[in-house]
Amino acid sequence: xxxxxxxxxxxxxxxxxxxxxxxxxxxxxxxxxxxxxxxxxxxxxxxxxxxxxxxxxxxxxxxxxxxxxxxxxxxxxxxxxxxxxxxxxxxxxxxxxxxxxxxxxxxxxxxxxxxxxxxxxxxxxxxxxxxxxxxxxxxxxxxxxxxxxxxxxxxxxxxxxxxxxxxxxxxxxxxxxxxxxxxxxxxxxxxxxxxxxxxxxxxxxxxxxxxxxxxxxxxxxxxxxxxxxxxxxxxxxxxxxxxxxxxxxxxxxxxxxxxxxxxxxxxxxxxxxxxxxxxxxxxxxxxxxxxxxxxxxxxxxxxxxx
Numbered sequence: 001x002x003x004x005x006x007x008x009x010x011x012x013x014x015x016x017x018x019x020x021x022x023x024x025x026x027x028x029x030x031x032x033x034x035x036x037x038x039x040x041x042x043x044x045x046x047x048x049x050x051x052x053x054x055x056x057x058x059x060x061x062x063x064x065x066x067x068x069x070x071x072x073x074x075x076x077x078x079x080x081x082x083x084x085x086x087x088x089x090x091x092x093x094x095x096x097x098x099x100x101x102x103x104x105x106x107x108x109x110x111x112x113x114x115x116x117x118x119x120x121x122x123x124x125x126x127x128x129x130x131x132x133x134x135x136x137x138x139x140x141x142x143x144x145x146x147x148x149x150x151x152x153x154x155x156x157x158x159x160x161x162x163x164x165x166x167x168x169x170x171x172x173x174x175x176x177x178x179x180x181x182x183x184x185x186x187x188x189x190x191x192x193x194x195x196x197x198x199x200x201x202x203x204x205x206x207x208x209x210x211x212x213x214x215x216x217x218x219x220x221x222x223x224x225x226x227x228x229x230x231x232x233x234x235x236x237x238x239x240x241x242x243x244x245x246x247x248x249x250x251x252x253x254x255x256x257x258x259x260x261x262x263x264x265x266x267x268x269x270x271x272x273x274x275x276x277x278x279x280x281x282x283x284x285x286x287x288x289x290x291x292x293x294x295x296x297x298x299x300x301x302x303x304x305x306x
Contacts, residue, residue, distance in 0.1 A: 007099050010119050011072025014060045018120050023057035023300035025293065026071075026116035026124040026154070029106035032061075032078070033087040034267045035127065036282065037274075042082035044286050046075070048293045052125070055297025062115045064090060067102035071119045081106070089263050091144045109156065110148035113226065122215070122303055123155045125296035127289045128162040128192040129228065131170030133265065134252065141265070142173070148226070150177035155215050155227045157296040159288040160190035160197060163241075164248055164269045167197045174228065175202065180218065181228045182211060184295060190232040193284045194241040201230060208295065212302035231295050237287035239280055247276040 010018070017024050027048060032041045049059040060072045063081055073081070081087065081104070088098050090105035092114060098105035107115060109129050116124050130143025143165075149156065161170045171189065174181050183189060183201025191197035205211050215227055232238075251272040260268045273281040 007067075008069045008071065008115075008118060011060070011070070011074070014058055014072035014119070017058040021304055023297065023304040024060055024121050024123070025052045025057045025296045025300050026112055026119075026121045027052070027059055027061040027293070028109060028112040028124070028126050029061060029063040029081065030089055030108050031127055031289065032082050033084065033106040034089050035270060036285070038083060040282060040286070042079055044289060045078055045082065047286070048125070048289055051290045051293040052297050055294050055301070057297040057300045060116070060119070060121055062107050062112050064088075064095070064098045064103065064105035064107070066104065067099050069099065069115050069118070071115060071121070089267075092148060093144065109145040110143070113148045113152045113154045113156065116154050117152050121154070123157065123296050123300040125157045125289070125293040127285055127292070128158050128160055129156065130266070131161040131165040131167070132173055134164070134166045136166060136169065139261070141262070146170070146173050146177060146179075149174065149179045149228060150225045152226055153219065153224070155211070155229060155296075155299060157229045157231055157292045157299065159192050159233050159292060160230045161192070162266065163191040163193055163197070163244060164252070164266065167191060167199060171199055171202075177225070178223070179225055179228055180214065181230060182214070184211075184229055184231040186230075186232050190230050191241060192288065193233065193239040193244045193281060195232040195235065195238050196241065198241070208298035208302040211299050212306055215299075215303060216306055229295070229299070231288075231292050233284060233288040234291055237284045239277065239284055244273075244277075244281070247273055247281075250276060
């Protein structure tokens, strides 16, 4: 995608790094506005940017502010965004509306990939991707993240798909769309809060240089789409799968009872899990995002060296 220049503001630090071929890591903004409560959202955003810097890369948090796609946010804008309550949650379908209407919007995985690619950023760190929702037979609820991974050439580093999803169907959908799914130093596909989903990771690579080589080979083969790197949550921060699955079942039942649907489902479930786990799910979420940011900085550095 090539964004109209008038819609795209790249922060000077990010623009300078891209022009010089230095590593840059894109970061999403829905984790700030829809994924965590205040002030943990701002603290996490700042901490994740610090992790990227510590890894030798420049962080580029992406959001739409008053209709402009901002690639790289200054601290004052980051803090203001973290405290707003009327921010749109933007995926591919909503991004042009927010731009045209001059709205504020936080970018999901899909929208962040679009904006990162428009700016020339090749690596993006997030918590977990969206995918095929449970009960898809009735709701047809499938995240646009999957389609974006199939079409936009950005490497997405995550802790797997969110465990609230139908993980076998999500993995199958990624395979159908030709998205390489790499287990980082693991043969088991991680499941966000847990280090294993019980599913085998289709591919395994054990260092950033090998991942960078795969990304380069995919580009040289003129294959569309991105690469998904599934990085398990640190062991000390993990919530065992059986434990989190019980809480997810409770949260899903509550969502059905309250008729929560569409884009409201994921924020609702994440919020309920924070309550049901007495804050453990939030602490795990923070740990895994920082862990992914560190790996993304390594991959971006390896790509820059190539």
